[in-house]
Amino acid sequence: MRIAEWIQATIAPPIVDIYALARQYDRPGQPLINMGQGIPDMMPPAPCLAALADRLADPALHRYGPDQGLPELREALAADYRRRLGVRLDPEREIIITAGANHGFVLALLALVQPGERVVLGAPYYFNHLMALQLLGMTGVEWPLTVRGDRFVLDLDGLAPRLAAGAAGVVCVNPNNPTGAVFGAEDMSGVMAACVRRGVPLFYDEVYSLIAFGEEPAGHPYAFAGGREHTIILGSFSKLFGLTGWRVGYIIAPPPVVEQMMKAQDTTVICAPVAGQALAAECLRRCPDYPAAYCRELGRRVRRLSAAVCDIPALTWREPAGALFTMLPYRHPEPSRQLAARLVREAGVMVIPGAAFGASGEGHLRISFGSSDEATIAEAGRRLARFFTEDRNRSDRNRTAAPGAGGRQAEDLGVGGAPGDADPC
Template identity: 35%
Template sequence: MTATPLATRLRAFSGPTIFTEMTLLAQRTGAANLGQGFPDGDGPPAMLAAARAAIDGGMNQYPPANGLAVLRAAIAERRRADHGVAYDPEREVVVTAGATEAIAAALIGLCDPGDEVIVFDPLYDSYAACLAMAGATAVPVPLEFDGTRFTFDPDRLRAAVGPRTRLVLLNSPHNPTGTVFDRAELAHVAGVCRDHDLVAVTDEVYEYLTYDGVTHVPLAGLPGMRERTLTISSAGKTFSATGWKVGWACGPAPLVEAVRTVKQFLTFGTGTPLQAGVAHALTHCADWVGELRDSLQRRRDLLVKGLTAAGARTYPAQGTYFVQLDSRSFGFADGVEFCRALPHDAGVVAIPSVALYADKEAGRHLVRFAFCKSEELLTTAVDRLGRYAATRRTAG
């Protein structure tokens, strides 16, 4: 046997992810973990009760391959009510094992080996691995800070299209930059898709977690885009239940069928009673989600205020769980070096954003902090970072 039996196309992804590495480091050091994006608290009590009732009611066997009918109906109704985009729950909605499976199944199901996929850099780490599984190649378009927020150059987006381009993979609200693409930016994406007959796959898992009055606009709602867009979301972020792994994809029947074809040979189905709980939450827990959004905005502000007081440069976060920081504020040109020193020296864990960049130099100095934690933990973290910054200034 060769030194590693892992397929060549996946060798770049072997070993633990940076999220696993930093979480283990937090556990070993007792540091305040602002690294991996999972909340400290549970989701809405009514959702948890509905899942328990489903377990007690005998909903413990395989669900239908495309998901419980009640959940598909709830998903379709939320898309119609919240975004004005209607889907047939029988043919145009499929439930998946989280958004991650939906993205993987979409890329595997829609791309042939050698196809190219336009992505926005930085990109969530699973995208590159899923593209490798599909045998497709990522063509990155950089998101760059324009003095106000991270955005892209429309000319660079158009220039990224080539003869093998199959689709555009878009994440908004965007992890890790916190950008929520506005209607003008989405119009550029839509124009490229229409002009070149491309499919769009959109990762919208933070769709309800936007701040300061910023509104999430689904790409599928723009003219000519419903028929070529596969919209992906999940319950994990919306209802603070990341461990449930209940996601979904909505779109025209041929695109949804491509996802269903792949996912039936991956997981087939996921968490029947959890699907029932999510269906209840989508139907009855909108107020809870609004309170979560308001709470997250307060916690974002607490973190940013503390980081700024420590002398750090931060970047605006219009949505998601995350604030980015410039590690050079603490005297580190390299964010990885900073993040590996921080647990030992300051008692705080963060994620080096470079792990999510194709262009490593562009992300070298950026660090991502999660604010989906308790105010107590955030206060502890900013106090520690303030003392750490003061110590470094004194030492310098």
């Protein structure tokens, strides 16, 4: 059977690869520490689960629902937007409930980008965004973040030339996966202005919208001139309420775009899982501030991780302000895929190689603190410290044994932080 070219040219899902490797790790007494995938470890709020349980005998929960999503969820989302951002949405014309934000991105691309066109991806990018583009015969153009102090920031000067070269849209994830950066109002106004000037859509992924623990809130595109007309919001309940398995997200877009996207919605899923939609509506109505408590816990984990990393000279700290991740440059000669595989096998710690997030991710490791408590993070820190120390000692011994041979240092290879990067450790 012939396999279509576009799917063959699409990259393989990196998480699947790293899980396959993790399954081979088997050391009694030392379980693998999973700091790979971005899964929050909290349960959905208990009162909302109880409310859902009370509704399970309702036949409507087990049948197709309206294509666009349950009205109660669209209305709850509109009410949440009004409360938090002062934005009035029309739940009838501006919102579609999707089977998660990944599904939403595919609908958005089908509606707004033609096969063969290019889309700018803030990079390191979320790999499923690149995969969606590739599957649809489109191309991703990397727009690398830059580093200020110990944080990743947007490089606004780098955006205009990429748009001028004919890109059909821009993808921005805020708070950011994989770096944990949060882009504030000043940055987002620059991105929005660039999109409005070129008349192209901003695909704004706000999957981690309420998961922020830094001082500066994320800048929302609707706050800027032309933002509402030029933005497709891609959101999700996965990370905010611990609902990753229910597959419920949303799109907010201008009505004419929503109208067209409904063709793709009906063809791909008909409607998002109905019981999951009911649970998401319960969460928004009953426990809108639930993510805030989880953020306080995440803040403690970040401090624990930062202390552990500061004791490891091979790693450079990057301060996350949101999402579930930090992305650390390393000083080590191996490419990130090789290094991450060895960390699973030899240290029992699973992280995601930076190369999975594009060329600008190479030389980094993405570490998730979404599903490891403080004690587990401390243990992961000890294992990483041991690994890098032993590795360093081994290469020192090899260099002494064979001067001039195999003694090339990580620093020589230029991987890791850019020259002049401030490392607060």
